[in-house]
Amino acid sequence: MSTKTSLRPPGPKGRLLVGNTVEYDRDRMGFLRRTSAEYGDVFSFDSRTIVVFEPDLVHELLARTNGDFSSESSAVATRFDAERSAEDAELWMAARRAGWRGLNRATAQAHAIRLGALFERTIEETLGQPVDVLAMMKSFSGRATADFCLGPDAGGMPEVIAENTAAIEPLSGSSQLFPAWLPSKRIARFRRARDHTLDSITARIRRRAAEPAPAEARDLLDVLLAVPGLSELQVQRLIRGILLAAFGVPAAAMTWTVWTLTTRPDLWDRVATEASQWDGASVPPLSALPQTEAVVKEVLRLWPPTWLMGRIALRPTTLGQWALQPEDQVMFSPYLIHRDPRWWTDPDEMHPERWLDPAMTPRRHSYLPFGAGPRVCVGTQLGMLQLTLATFWLARNYQVSAPAAARSGPEFHNLLVPTGFTASFQRSS
Template sequence: MSQPEQCVRPPGPRGHWLMGNTPAYDADRMGFLRRTHAAYGDVFSFDERTVFVTDPELTHDALARTNTSFLTELAPFAPRPDLAQATAQADAWMSARRTVWAGLNHSAAAAADARTVELLDEHLRTAAESETGVVDLMRSFTAHTIAEYCFGPDAAGIPALLAENLAITEPFTGSSYQFPAWLPLPRHRRFFRVHRHTVETLTGIVARRRASGGGGRDLLGFVLGADPAMPDRTVTATLRGILMGGHGIPAAAYTSIVKELATRPRLAADLRDEAGHGVPAARLPLAEAVVKEVLRLQPPVWLMTRTASAATTLGGWSLAPGDEVLLNPYLIQRDPRWWARPDEFDPGRWLTGQAAPRAAYLPFGAGPRVCVGSALTMRQLTLATSRLAQAYTVESGNAATAAPRFHGRLAPAGLRARFRPVRR
């Protein structure tokens, strides 16, 4: 990548005289990004405070400098934030994630294997007779899975709460232009109402568990047993973040996996052979490869945001405090400079023993804010993929035409499927 001779803003399209690039972007987000990338290269300005990056090394640089030069909690195209407050929140989260990490690693996640399969079967039984909307089905499955993982016997009501949270964010993903939060719009009022209800509900669960002596084999029990003890407010905020991340993101990935199984019967048969009979074994290399390839081609987090916390540079380009850098794993993971046959679905590329291009594979981010639940998510995605192929025949009338939707979490829009139990 050519470097600028001096620290200036990167070039970019001027767009409409009043609305800038927002109308063209919202009309066809990935089409706009592909065209602009071809015209301006790996770094380009979207507007006076937003920069897009599709260079893997610069992407890793921004991710590695998160918590120092960049912040991550901020949404794309939001009004300029309180950077000092956001920095303090980032510091608190880093301390909390160090505590919670051990409760989300491979060995901790393994304890939930049997229940993950049981919950999947319960949900798929509802779609045995007729086609159903896959993304809604998978959202329900992941909501129940992550709710039980976090709260165990106290999980009742949490899946419905997660569904409410997802519903209130979707109106904000369809447009890059957002009205100020202080405007009394119905969607704003609903957003704040659901947010308050969520925090109050989780706060109550944490307080009741603490009052009863803590404990339990779920993530809440693990966190409450930490030494030194975490304040209840921090416990609530930490588990809320894990709930949100463990709901919509895996559901989008499962939806893409279902599409692949529906359109690739040979692959489904190979996965079925690998799983054998009963609950799938712990080592499932083909299922894991399928998951990795789906996350490469259809990363649910197709766009990541970092916000400059102070004046800084990225690849020689100048950034002011509050400027947003939008990192694009979708294009990076389909770039022929880094991947052979980049648009081809080929799980075999993960079975050769050759390492993938490190900087060009970012399904869980990188750096100090890499997804804290990545081990849990990969384990459950792999296990559920194997179970899907082992116990069900996936039939879909629109799998071949269900296109990805670049709003919110990336998944095939409108995918419908029927899950017929395999007769033994």
């Protein structure tokens, strides 16, 4: 490979005016697979977007986020302002670090105990009836994250976040960005939902700030309010960022876990046997659930909800041998990296064993369900905890029937989800 910096990688020309967008929207995964087979590990999607498949290059992109690249994207097209983006990232990172440091084991443990009750409540609401599993898991993760962030003040927040994400979805699900000034109902709804979320969070922050501080932090809000120098705006932004980021993604992962366990009875038995060693109301440490955790890791490899991610260049720069201008986008797909036979043995097969055998350690940079670098998912540990415990409680206390599960295929939309997956849940005797 030449070390000389080229201008742009090659790529398909596409159609006049619309470029590759129509073909891509018709079959997103098919398009990416075909194009990478033809053009290799880096190709141009259009004049401002390149797509990268090489794990080390993706890792470099992620590691250089906040410096040369921005991870911010907006549901509507706004004027890109690199300086503003850098300032926003600085405020966000300060709040993020404070939240991360303050979330000690005791806070996570207190949340985990409440999590069991939230999971049970969510399942019991529809016991015995066929339910849309993704909707059910969204309800669970909305409650779980609101509890984690706001503890006793979580009431009403899951509904506000559900409305906010529903208003974002039609805008961000499209390959085209809608200009913010467009007099559109969708944009007006998005703005209303965003403002309602901000007002709801601010009201809760002010109410809590007026109370005497508790001896022990109960939730993220207690943690953040105890950090000197953090502004109300920073606390509000971090809580909003977490509530939005932790709504659909863990729900999609949990839905894939239920789908996997109902289509693979052998794995259900394995997880249920491990779970049977604990009583149904326990909160075992993750170290006591290696089989369950391995299934969750493998689900996240095969079905990473954030199947496509990107960064925006903040300044003229290069990535590998490729030159980038400010506002150029670099996209990559954890899904395709996770299924690349160059990095994984039997990449399309579900083998939880690969996470239990040290000899099968994945190749460096080839496992990215939570991203990487300075903007790696802030909820990596919490997400693993929620998913593993929810799977444990499911296998310990319930039976699931999903006769049509094999008919739900993957949908590569905003998130990767199984289409129309329904199941009914029963308490096991």
